[in-house]
Each structure stands twice: as structure tokens, then as C-alpha cells.
Amino acid sequence: MTKKVHLDHAHLLHLLKAMIRIRHFEAKCVELYQAQKILGFLHLYDGEEAVSVGVMEALTPEDAIIATYREHGQALARGVDPKCLMAEMMGKLNGCCRGRGGSMHFFDRKRRFYGGNAIVGGGLPLALGVALADKMQRRSAVTACFFGEGAVDEGEFHETLNLAKLWRLPILFVCENNLYSMGMAVERAEADIDFVHKASGYRVAGEKVDGMDVVAVESAARNAIDRIRRENDPYFLECRTYRFRAHSMFDAQLYRSKEEVEAWRKKGPILRFQTWLEANRLIKPEEIAAMEKEIDVEIAEAVAYAEAGGLEPISELERFVTMDEVPA
Amino acid sequence: MNAPEPTLTPNRMTYREASKQALREALLSDPRVFLMGEDIGRYGGCYAVTKGLLEEFGEERIRDTPLSESAFVGAGVGTAMAGMRPIVEIMTVNFSLLALDQILNNAVTIPHMSGGQFAIPLVIRMATGGGRRVAAQHSRSLEGWYAHIPGLRVLTPATVEDARFMLKGALADPNPVIIFEHVMLYNMEGDFPSDMKEVDIARAKVRRAGRDVSLITYGGSLFKALQAADALSSEGIDAEVIDLRTLRPLDTKTIIDSVARTRRCIIIDEGWRSGSISAEVGMRIAEEAFFELDAPLRRVCSREAPIPYAAHLEDACLPQAATIVAVARELIRPS
Incomplete structure (x- = not known):
């Protein structure tokens, strides 16, 4: 039983807007990085927007998310306030983690966003725990666990898939396969690059989906979540996608050709969806213009909020190393 | 069914029995507490500390795990973040090396890195130390390594009294706590005042x-x-x-x-x-x-x-x- 996505006008606009928001947010981050207002690593999600946007559409506020270090898109798509994300990027006290986490470590307890994790594969065992806690407390929530295909190289992937199936935990595994773990091409790292097949080795059902097609991702994620809730069983989605920009800001991209990047850009999730909407007269050019303007206002507000934010006093540096209580 | 280990008097017992009574008390007093680890259930625990708990509390709360230290310790971290009070047993400190990423990069880092949004009330028990003629890979003492890490509490119960009551203090701590049980102590007998209910885990x-x-x-x-x-x-x-x-x-x-x-x-x-x-x-x-x-x-x-x-x-x-x-x-x- 395949569930169709309700493609009414409002929903189409919403999907497009969610992807453009991520793209523009990150473009602003690059500017701020060049201005040295954002420091450290900056791993852009540019090209992969359809994956987060599509998957998040299928989740409810009760569901939980485990994210990666490329989680700007995952957090924005989940509805985390761009203001506190931008402030976090700039290391400010009004950032979502008071400037302690930065680009790779967004957390939002209220939205059950259990963090960007910068150890490849390190989030997978956490997903087991969050899903197990929900199950033991008789909550019907699903945990969406995002990871790149590089995580499949790690033991945690294998341990986690096995346990998820063994304990029948409600986890949606979302493999963002962008074909490279830093510079390592997937076929140079994995003897078997059929990840759905690998998941089936742990008897976890799954499917491949075109990660450049937001509607396909949403549809697959909705079906997957329904199946997880219905059958009390994990599910695996491999989203084929591509990272248009460098791994981080320190990457000369010696491992792939410009032609390859260009060919993928032509299949870009925003370009493709917008072109399709326009060709089918589902959206008017002025609607797109208005939408982009709204997003740019939103991002300008986020930057202003971040700029205005104070700094965590150094006297607070050791606060939260140990907690005084478990937050309610 | 194995016969229960004899309790000598209400306040005199082995270190093993004291550790078990502490776990039992924790399971009885808080429904959020559960145990997870290798061979803690049907086998009864590698050092027989958890023997009998599976029969009493069932498979949901006494969870045997596969030999996947990173996954089940990480699962402990995740359950702690989402409202449970896990007690994870790692068979020995030697095997905890396979879970070090979860302990260091997640359990002790997330509270601070999330700006205090999450606490990780996780207790990890593990056996430690040498003296049993089991060679290097089963005999290490890495308590000092763990004591290097800000955010962790490291407990080393050395008496029956502490084996009996330190767990209660560990569970009251909203932070990750590791309890090191020295392998040569499990058979040691000791006693404590019969009206004793707790110990202070902050003091030498x-x-x-x-x-x-x-x-x-x-x-x-x-x-x-x-x-x-x-x-x-x-x-x-x-x-x-x-x-x-x-x-x-x-x-x-x-x-x-x-x-x-x-x-x-x-x-x-x-x-x-x-x-x-x-x-x-x-x-x-x-x-x-x-x-x-x-x-x-x-x-x-x-x-x-x-x-x-x-x-x-x-x-x-x-x-x-x-x-x-x-x-x-x-x-x-x-x-």
C-alpha cells in the first residue's frame, strides 16, 4: 500500500521554500565564514536539501532525530529556529547551544533534535537508545537517524542495525549517500555498495530513493514511517544524493572532477523541483520571488539576532560539564 | 534454578551479593531503571552479580546484549537522554575500550556541548584489575584513564559497604558515573551497620x-x-x-x-x-x-x-x- 503525498499548492510551495531556506541560510554562512564571523569547520549541505526536507515532512513533533555534522539542513527542516542556529554558528550565547557546539553540534531538546554528531557513525547507537527509551515508556515515537554512507564503514552501523532489528526498535535509518566520505569515493571504501542489500543482511527492510527528488523522498519516508509504526520494525532508506561543494572549507577537491560536479548540479534538488513546478504551471514566478524575499528577510533577521547576541562569560566555561539536575 | 547465594546475616555478605542487592534495590525503587549488558541475564553475569535478576524483573529490564559494546553503551546514553535510568554493565574495563567513543564523545560531552539541554544520567559498571591469571587483555586497571575525563564521576567501591550503597549515590547523580568493581573483591566478605541506608560518594x-x-x-x-x-x-x-x-x-x-x-x-x-x-x-x-x-x-x-x-x-x-x-x-x- 503506497501512500501518495498530497501535492496541493500549499504543500508544493512549502517543500520548495524549505529547501531554498537551507540553501540561502548556508550561502549566508559562507559569507560569514569568509568574513571570519563563523570559524572552524563548515560542512555545507548544498545539494542534499531534498533528503532532510522530504524526511522531516513525514515526522511528527513527537518523533526524534539523530543528526550528523552536516546538520544545518536537518535542523532547519525540523523547524529549529534559524535565529538560534545562526547565533550558534557565530558562537554566541543566544545560539541553540550557547556557542559551545557550533556548526557541527546543533541540539534542540524541544524539537527532539538529539544533536549533530561529528564522529562518523557515533550517532547510530544513540538512535538505539532514544528509540528504546520511547518503546520502554510506551510512546509511539519514531527515531529518524541520519548518517552519511561513510558511517557504513564503521562498526557502529553494523552493531546498530543488528540491535535495532533484534529489539524491533522504531528507527528510520536515513543514509545520505553523497558518494564520498570526505575524499573517499564509496566504491573505493566498500566492497558492496548496495546499502539496501547490506541492511537486509541484518533483516532490516529498506529501499533506495532518489535523494535529489524531494517528493520521492517524502513519499518514501511516509511509507517507511507508516511501516515502522505498523510493524514495530526498523526501516532503511538509502537516499542517493550529492554534495555540490567541498567537504568542508579546507578541501581542494582533488578526488573528483569539475565535470562530475557540474553534471550533478544539473540534477540539483531545488533546480529540478522548481523547474518542474514552473513547467507545469504549479507555481508563478512572482510566488518564487516573494518566497525568496521572505526567506532572505528571515535570514537577515537571523544574522541580526546573532550579531546582537552576547558571548558566554568565560566564568561560565565549566558550567554544564556536570549537570545539577536532569532537565525536565 | 540456581540456589540463591547464602546471605550470612542481614548486614554481613560478600561484595558480589552486596552489588546484587544494590541493583535489586535500584530496580525495585525506580521503574526507569533497567540493566543492559553482555550475559547479565540468562548467564547470570560474568561474575554472577546479576544472577536471578532476569527471573525477578524480566527481559525488558534485564537486557542481554550481543557483543556490541559501542552499540549498547551508546544505547545507554540515548536512553538516558530520553528519560530512562540505564545501568549498563561492561564485562570488564578491557572491553570498555570498544565503547570509549560513546563514553567520551557522547556521554560526557553532550551535556556541555548542548549548552545544558541534556543530562546523561547513565551508570556504567565494569570489572577491573588483575590477579586472576587471565593475562594482559583481561587484567588492566584503567580507572585512572577514566578519571582524566571532565564530566565523569569515577567510583571504586573497595568494601562491601560501598558495593552495597554506592550505586544509590550513582543513580542520584544526573551525570554519567562509572563504577569499577575489582575482580579480586567479589568473594570478599564484609559487614555494615544494619540500619545503614546510604553512603556519601563525594568523600574519601x-x-x-x-x-x-x-x-x-x-x-x-x-x-x-x-x-x-x-x-x-x-x-x-x-x-x-x-x-x-x-x-x-x-x-x-x-x-x-x-x-x-x-x-x-x-x-x-x-x-x-x-x-x-x-x-x-x-x-x-x-x-x-x-x-x-x-x-x-x-x-x-x-x-x-x-x-x-x-x-x-x-x-x-x-x-x-x-x-x-x-x-x-x-x-x-x-x-
Whole structure:
């Protein structure tokens, strides 16, 4: 039983807007990085927007998310306030983690966003725990666990898939396969690059989906979540996608050709969806213009909020190393 | 069904039984508490600590796991973040290395890195230490390593009383706590007052008062230090024995107070000497009580080698009461 996505006008606009928001947010981050207002690593999600946007559409506020270090898109798509994300990027006290986490470590307890994790594969065992806690407390929530295909190289992937199936935990595994773990091409790292097949080795059902097609991702994620809730069983989605920009800001991209990047850009999730909407007269050019303007206002507000934010006093540096209580 | 381990009197029991009673009490008093680890259920626990708990509490709360340390420790972190109070057993500290990423990069980092949005009320129990002729990969003492890490509480119950009551304190802590149970202690018998309900996990304890030298130790070396103190008393040397109990955060005050009384100090640590908890204790004394000392600080640690299998080699590797006695004698009556 395949569930169709309700493609009414409002929903189409919403999907497009969610992807453009991520793209523009990150473009602003690059500017701020060049201005040295954002420091450290900056791993852009540019090209992969359809994956987060599509998957998040299928989740409810009760569901939980485990994210990666490329989680700007995952957090924005989940509805985390761009203001506190931008402030976090700039290391400010009004950032979502008071400037302690930065680009790779967004957390939002209220939205059950259990963090960007910068150890490849390190989030997978956490997903087991969050899903197990929900199950033991008789909550019907699903945990969406995002990871790149590089995580499949790690033991945690294998341990986690096995346990998820063994304990029948409600986890949606979302493999963002962008074909490279830093510079390592997937076929140079994995003897078997059929990840759905690998998941089936742990008897976890799954499917491949075109990660450049937001509607396909949403549809697959909705079906997957329904199946997880219905059958009390994990599910695996491999989203084929591509990272248009460098791994981080320190990457000369010696491992792939410009032609390859260009060919993928032509299949870009925003370009493709917008072109399709326009060709089918589902959206008017002025609607797109208005939408982009709204997003740019939103991002300008986020930057202003971040700029205005104070700094965590150094006297607070050791606060939260140990907690005084478990937050309610 | 195996017969239950005999309880000698209500307040006298083995370290193993005390550890089990502590777990049982925790499971009975809080429905959020559950146990997870290798062979804790049907097998009854590698050291038989959890024997009988599966029958009493069922498979949901006494969870046997596959040999996937990283996954089940990480699952412990995740359940702690989402409202449970997990007690994870890692069979021995040696295997905890396979879960170190989850302990260090997630459990102790997330509260701070998330700006205080999440606490990780996770308790990890593991066996530690040498003396059982099981060679290097089963005999390490890495408590000092873990004590290096901000955000962790590191407990080393060395008495039956602490085995019985430290867990309660650990579960009351909203932060990750590791409890190290020394393998040579499980069969040790001891007693505690029958009206005892809890112990303070923040303080070191004077296990034997003395005037001439402070023997500062923890875990499996405590009983060796006490044996050494008995031997020394027959020679007219009155040794004080300090049980650190908590390696992080260290109770510096009890250490300094003792050294200020005795003016001499030997630190006994089953970890390797270089970069060890003994080095930390010694340095704190040097920083805070240098002018109280009448003699150089001394240490008795494990020899800097992997613990060997052969009995004579293993014994030579580990701190022993006789070595402590010899070092104390030399410190007090230099030849």
C-alpha cells in the first residue's frame, strides 16, 4: 500500500521554500565564514536539501532525530529556529547551544533534535537508545537517524542495525549517500555498495530513493514511517544524493572532477523541483520571488539576532560539564 | 534454578551479593531503571552479580546484549537522554575500550556541548584489575584513564559497604558515573551497620587511622594496604590508610588532612605509574601540602608492562602488601 503525498499548492510551495531556506541560510554562512564571523569547520549541505526536507515532512513533533555534522539542513527542516542556529554558528550565547557546539553540534531538546554528531557513525547507537527509551515508556515515537554512507564503514552501523532489528526498535535509518566520505569515493571504501542489500543482511527492510527528488523522498519516508509504526520494525532508506561543494572549507577537491560536479548540479534538488513546478504551471514566478524575499528577510533577521547576541562569560566555561539536575 | 547465594546475616555478605542487592534495590525503587549488558541475564553475569535478576524483573529490564559494546553503551546514553535510568554493565574495563567513543564523545560531552539541554544520567559498571591469571587483555586497571575525563564521576567501591550503597549515590547523580568493581573483591566478605541506608560518594575515607605514614589507595589495592598497615604496626609503624573511593572528582581535602597529620605518604595504585591517578594525587599533595612533608612522596604502582599470565610474573607486576611494607619502612627509617 503506497501512500501518495498530497501535492496541493500549499504543500508544493512549502517543500520548495524549505529547501531554498537551507540553501540561502548556508550561502549566508559562507559569507560569514569568509568574513571570519563563523570559524572552524563548515560542512555545507548544498545539494542534499531534498533528503532532510522530504524526511522531516513525514515526522511528527513527537518523533526524534539523530543528526550528523552536516546538520544545518536537518535542523532547519525540523523547524529549529534559524535565529538560534545562526547565533550558534557565530558562537554566541543566544545560539541553540550557547556557542559551545557550533556548526557541527546543533541540539534542540524541544524539537527532539538529539544533536549533530561529528564522529562518523557515533550517532547510530544513540538512535538505539532514544528509540528504546520511547518503546520502554510506551510512546509511539519514531527515531529518524541520519548518517552519511561513510558511517557504513564503521562498526557502529553494523552493531546498530543488528540491535535495532533484534529489539524491533522504531528507527528510520536515513543514509545520505553523497558518494564520498570526505575524499573517499564509496566504491573505493566498500566492497558492496548496495546499502539496501547490506541492511537486509541484518533483516532490516529498506529501499533506495532518489535523494535529489524531494517528493520521492517524502513519499518514501511516509511509507517507511507508516511501516515502522505498523510493524514495530526498523526501516532503511538509502537516499542517493550529492554534495555540490567541498567537504568542508579546507578541501581542494582533488578526488573528483569539475565535470562530475557540474553534471550533478544539473540534477540539483531545488533546480529540478522548481523547474518542474514552473513547467507545469504549479507555481508563478512572482510566488518564487516573494518566497525568496521572505526567506532572505528571515535570514537577515537571523544574522541580526546573532550579531546582537552576547558571548558566554568565560566564568561560565565549566558550567554544564556536570549537570545539577536532569532537565525536565 | 540456581540456589540463591547464602546471605550470612542481614548486614554481613560478600561484595558480589552486596552489588546484587544494590541493583535489586535500584530496580525495585525506580521503574526507569533497567540493566543492559553482555550475559547479565540468562548467564547470570560474568561474575554472577546479576544472577536471578532476569527471573525477578524480566527481559525488558534485564537486557542481554550481543557483543556490541559501542552499540549498547551508546544505547545507554540515548536512553538516558530520553528519560530512562540505564545501568549498563561492561564485562570488564578491557572491553570498555570498544565503547570509549560513546563514553567520551557522547556521554560526557553532550551535556556541555548542548549548552545544558541534556543530562546523561547513565551508570556504567565494569570489572577491573588483575590477579586472576587471565593475562594482559583481561587484567588492566584503567580507572585512572577514566578519571582524566571532565564530566565523569569515577567510583571504586573497595568494601562491601560501598558495593552495597554506592550505586544509590550513582543513580542520584544526573551525570554519567562509572563504577569499577575489582575482580579480586567479589568473594570478599564484609559487614555494615544494619540500619545503614546510604553512603556519601563525594568523600574519601580513613579506613585505618595512624600517625606515621599515609597509605593512599583505592579499589583492589585497599585490602593490600590494610594488610601492609597491620604488618607495619607489628614493627611499631603506625600507618593511616585512606580509601579514595571516588577517583573523580577527587576529595583532595581528606588527602591533604591525612598527609598534614602523618607528614609522609605512599600512594598505592594498580594502574601504571606514568600519567596515573597516583601521579595526580601526588601532584595535588605537592601543590597544596608541600611544606607539610617530612619525606619525599612515594608510590607503589603496577610495573610498566602488560600484565603477564604466569603467576610469579603477575604477582611481581602488581602492587603487593610486602612492597608497600618495604617502601614504608624505608621512608620512615632510612638505612
